[in-house]
Each structure stands twice: as structure tokens, then as C-alpha cells.
Amino acid sequence: MAGIEIAEIGSFHVGGGLTKLEGMPPRDRVSTPGGPVYHVDQNGEIVAGQMYVQFHKLASPRARAPLLLWHGGGMTGACWESTPDGRPGWQTFFLRAGFNTYVCDAVERGRASWAPYPQIYPEAPYFRTAKDAWEDTFRFGPRGSWHPDPTQRRTYPGLRFPVDAFEAFLAQGVPRWACNDARTLAAYDALIRRLDPGVIVLAHSQGGAFALAAALNAPERVRAVVVLDPSGAPDPATSDAARLCGVPHLFIWGDNWQDNDFWRRSRPASEHWRDALLAAGCDVTHIDLPQRGITGNSHALMADDNSNDIARIVLDWLTARGLEG
Structure with missing residues (x-):
């Protein structure tokens, strides 16, 4: 396989700002084992609400706009870099297709860091359990199919996710807070404003709602939106879909959501927004993979064993709109 000629790799933080901590108790800290004790005053200014962005710029990009890759809830940009079973991820796929890529760790995730609670975040974080990931969020198996013993786990028939790598996938998870939607969207908005006008946003799950x-x-700055299994969307009763008539949208959905309580309750929001976009005359494509005969895909579409086939669907859709090459 041919190499990728990269001109620049770098990163930056965007969003957030200084905020002051007050009323914090003093603490004693040891920086290294056996080192001296330092008396620490925890009061003062820190930066909170920032997002981490890593970019790869090609020597000769062919795409007409950079691709922003946004992860889902309790995840980081690592989900785009490599699959849990070690295959190249969508970052590599789209670099090879000629796109400059910007992979994000949203507010509170990964290298974006997080802030104290309840001083800044008003509540404690929560952690996704293996059972929740297996049976609910990622739809690897039906209710009652999870077991700590890998030999006792059951999957949906024909599941495309490589279950031997489930523990590696679970290791990508990070704690998350339920109180930072406004901070997170503000950071994503700041990123879009920072880059030259004309970006493509490709997002998964919770990231789809933000996208x-x-x-x-910023409809004047977004060239296209691609969302995979989005877990939320704007409300047509309070948002004007007609503002997006110049922004093509692609919705892609995996399999086995009909009997999943979380997704039965979450999916209608994106369908209502899709319908509002269509009613406003926007360019909207909705792909339900099973209806195309592509069955067994989980919620982790970018990690399933046919992930490159799904990436190719996205690429063909972008190409048809003049955004590649």
C-alpha cells in the first residue's frame, strides 16, 4: 500500500478560558516517589472548557475542504485513528482519499483534560460499564447477552464488530459528565470559526448531535455534514432547518436498534430533524444499512469489520457533491 505524504502534523486547543477556583482546601503533594512534600494552594485561575484538536495536513491534498472527525459520548478521537483490532482507522482512510484531517477530543475527554467538580462541573462524572457498552450503547448483543467471561458472551447474529477486541475497545472509553453540552458545543463552534471557511464535519453518536x-x-462555513448513528439533533420546533439548504447532510444508521430501548428513544430526534431538512428543500441522504442489504453493523460503525466499506459510502457521497478531488 502506498504511503501518505504528510506536510505537517500538529495540534492545538480551542475554546474555554480562564476561570477562578476559590474556597479550595490546601493539600500536600509529592511529585515523585520518595520526593519532597510540597504545600499546594489550589485556589487561583485555571483554564476550563477547552477542546484538543490534532491535525494532519497532506503535502498535496485533493479534497476541497478539510475533514473534522468528532467522536461520541464517553470516547475520544482515538476511535478514528485505529480500530480496536489494529486496522487503520478512518483518519488513515480519508488521508489516503486526499483530505486533511482534524481529529478532536471534545471538552472533558482525553487530551482536552477536565475541570474540578463541583467547583466548575456541577456534578460527578460517570463511567460506561462493559454491560452498558455491549447491550445498550453499541448494540453488540441483545439484553442479557453480556458476561465477563468472553466464552459466555452472546452477540447479535452476523455482528460485524470484532468481539475478540472488545476489551481493547472498552479501554478507549473515558469518564464523561452530563453537564457540559453548552461548553462542548461552544468549543466545536470555535473550531469551525478558527479554520478557513469550508469544512466537512463527520461525527459519530453524541458527536453527531453536536455536528x-x-x-x-455556522451554515456559511460548513460544506457538508455526515453523521453516524446520531444520538440527538436540533428541535425543528425551535430551529430553522431552512438555514441549512446549502449544506448537504448524510445520515447513516447501523443494525439492531429496533429492540434496543436506548436507541428506540434516541433515534426519533434525528429523524425529525432529517424530515425538517427535507421539508425545507435541503440536500439530505438517509442510509439505513440493513435496507441496503448491509447487515450486522453495530453502533461502532468505524470499528466494525466492514468499516472501510462504510467509509467508501461516505467518500462516494462526498465525491458526488464535488468535495473530493
């Missing part, structure tokens, strides 16, 4: 909202906040 749909961010496009609405």
Missing part, C-alpha cells in the same frame, strides 16, 4: 447543531450555527 448537526454546529452546522446550524
Whole structure:
């Protein structure tokens, strides 16, 4: 396989700002084992609400806009870099296709860091359990199919996710807070404003909800939106879908959501927004993979064993709109 000629790799933080901690108790800290004790005053200014962005710029990009890759809830940009079973991820796929890429760790995730609670975040974080990931969020198996013993786990028939790498996938998870939607969207908005006008946003799950909202906040700067199994969307009763008539949208959905309580309750929001976009005359494509005869895909579409086939669907859709090559 041919190499990728990269001109620049770098990173930056965007969003957030100084905020002051007050009323914090003093603490004693040891920097290294056996080192001296330092008396630490925890009061003062820190930066909170920032997002981490890593970019790869090609020597000769062919795409007409950079691709922003936004992860889902309790995840980081690592989900785009490599699959849990060690295959190249969508970052590599789209670099090979000629796109400059910007992979994000949203507010509170990964290298974006997080802030004290309840001083800044008003509540404690929560952690996704293996059972929740297996049976609910990622739809690897039906209710009652999870077991700590890998030999006792059951999957949906024909599941495309490589279950031997489930523990590696679970290791990508990070704690998350339920109180930072406004901070997170503000950071995504700041990223879109920072880059040259004309970006493509490709987002997964919770990131899809942010992508749909961010496009609405800056339709003149977004060339296209691609969302995979989005877990939310703007409300047509309070948001004007007609603002997005110049922004094509692609919705892609995996399999086995009908009997999943979380997704039965979450999916209608994106369908209502899709319908509002269509009613406003926007360019909207909705792909339900099973209806195309592509069955067994989990919620982790970028990690399933046919992930490159799904990436190719996205690439063909972008190409048809003049955004590649």
C-alpha cells in the first residue's frame, strides 16, 4: 500500500478560558516517589472548557475542504485513528482519499483534560460499564447477552464488530459528565470559526448531535455534514432547518436498534430533524444499512469489520457533491 505524504502534523486547543477556583482546601503533594512534600494552594485561575484538536495536513491534498472527525459520548478521537483490532482507522482512510484531517477530543475527554467538580462541573462524572457498552450503547448483543467471561458472551447474529477486541475497545472509553453540552458545543463552534471557511464535519453518536447543531450555527462555513448513528439533533420546533439548504447532510444508521430501548428513544430526534431538512428543500441522504442489504453493523460503525466499506459510502457521497478531488 502506498504511503501518505504528510506536510505537517500538529495540534492545538480551542475554546474555554480562564476561570477562578476559590474556597479550595490546601493539600500536600509529592511529585515523585520518595520526593519532597510540597504545600499546594489550589485556589487561583485555571483554564476550563477547552477542546484538543490534532491535525494532519497532506503535502498535496485533493479534497476541497478539510475533514473534522468528532467522536461520541464517553470516547475520544482515538476511535478514528485505529480500530480496536489494529486496522487503520478512518483518519488513515480519508488521508489516503486526499483530505486533511482534524481529529478532536471534545471538552472533558482525553487530551482536552477536565475541570474540578463541583467547583466548575456541577456534578460527578460517570463511567460506561462493559454491560452498558455491549447491550445498550453499541448494540453488540441483545439484553442479557453480556458476561465477563468472553466464552459466555452472546452477540447479535452476523455482528460485524470484532468481539475478540472488545476489551481493547472498552479501554478507549473515558469518564464523561452530563453537564457540559453548552461548553462542548461552544468549543466545536470555535473550531469551525478558527479554520478557513469550508469544512466537512463527520461525527459519530453524541458527536453527531453536536455536528448537526454546529452546522446550524455556522451554515456559511460548513460544506457538508455526515453523521453516524446520531444520538440527538436540533428541535425543528425551535430551529430553522431552512438555514441549512446549502449544506448537504448524510445520515447513516447501523443494525439492531429496533429492540434496543436506548436507541428506540434516541433515534426519533434525528429523524425529525432529517424530515425538517427535507421539508425545507435541503440536500439530505438517509442510509439505513440493513435496507441496503448491509447487515450486522453495530453502533461502532468505524470499528466494525466492514468499516472501510462504510467509509467508501461516505467518500462516494462526498465525491458526488464535488468535495473530493
